[in-house]
Amino acid sequence: MTPTSYDALMEVVRNRMTVRAFDPSVPIPREHYELILEAARHAPSGANAQPWHFIVVEDQSLKDRIMAYFREEQVARAKLKMKFPTPDYRGLATAPGFIVVASDFRWVRAFPVLNDGSELDRMYKENAERILLQSVAAATMSAHLAAAALGYNVWWVTAIGQEKAQAAMKPLLGIPEELSVLDIMCFGPPAKAPYKRWKKRLEEIVSWNRFDPAQAKTEAQIDEWIATQRQKVMYKDEKNVD
Numbered sequence: 001m002t003p004t005s006y007d008a009l010m011e012v013v014r015n016r017m018t019v020r021a022f023d024p025s026v027p028i029p030r031e032h033y034e035l036i037l038e039a040a041r042h043a044p045s046g047a048n049a050q051p052w053h054f055i056v057v058e059d060q061s062l063k064d065r066i067m068a069y070f071r072e073e074q075v076a077r078a079k080l081k082m083k084f085p086t087p088d089y090r091g092l093a094t095a096p097g098f099i100v101v102a103s104d105f106r107w108v109r110a111f112p113v114l115n116d117g118s119e120l121d122r123m124y125k126e127n128a129e130r131i132l133l134q135s136v137a138a139a140t141m142s143a144h145l146a147a148a149a150l151g152y153n154v155w156w157v158t159a160i161g162q163e164k165a166q167a168a169m170k171p172l173l174g175i176p177e178e179l180s181v182l183d184i185m186c187f188g189p190p191a192k193a194p195y196k197r198w199k200k201r202l203e204e205i206v207s208w209n210r211f212d213p214a215q216a217k218t219e220a221q222i223d224e225w226i227a228t229q230r231q232k233v234m235y236k237d238e239k240n241v242d
């Protein structure tokens with residue numbers, strides 16, 4: 001890769017910023033959906049199985065109904081006192097770009113599995129599921145970067161994994177029983193100026209040859225981070241996170 005294309009790539013990577021409310025007045029041309037999903041199409045995947053399917057949702061009434069499930073989830077979480085800083089999911093209905101990402105978990109059979117019900121088989125299957133999820137995430141990330149390259153902001157939404165929400169949403173989009181909805185990709189112009197979120201420094205996430213013990217975390221440290229930092233890093237500009 002030439003330095004020039006690295007710089008161009010990093011410009012896109014750095015400027016991929018999440019927003020959770022969009023300007024709904026700017027329609028997304030089909031051509032842009034195709035450019036974005038063309039990037040997803042080239043993603044790597046375990047066994048080259050390409051275990052993904054993307055459903056473009058243009059119909060506003062469908063977006064509204066999907067948003068309603070997320071609102072329900074938001075209310076349920078508040079009642080459960082989960083303490084997770086759940087965002088305002090009404091923003092989903094404002095997204096001019098809306099792609100539902102689905103996968104068929106039967107593709108795990110394409111990865112190394114024994115299918116004999118043994119303990120070893122269970123362990124292989126567990127890893128096969130990870131391979132599938134990493135594959136779909138790889139394609140989804142390519143799509144997000146392509147959307148960022150087209151000048152849009154993005155929102156990666158996973159909060160609907162639960163069986164109940166899946167059961168409600170799948171018939172709405174005619175998604176067959178065998179498929180699972182993994183996430184929703186929203187994109188478009190932002191409702192208000194996006195901001196760059198805090199990212200760990202390189203030395204915090206990289207070890208050379210052997211794991212750097214200085215980076216090992218205790219459970220207490222992780223809990224402390226969740227209690228004091230999580231909300232800030234999710235919702236604040238990096239300039240306002242100490």
Ligand SMILES: Cc1cc2nc3c(=O)[nH]c(=O)nc-3n(C[C@H](O)[C@H](O)[C@H](O)COP(=O)(O)O)c2cc1C
Nearest residue numbers: 016017018019020087155156157158159197233234
């Ligand atoms: C796998 C994954 C799941 C996510 N799920 C949600 C979600 O359900 N709801 C949400 O509001 N944001 C979700 N996000 C967005 C993250 O909160 C966001 O990427 C993070 O705060 C960093 O901000 P940035 O994307 O601007 O760098 C998710 C992101 C990823 C990669």
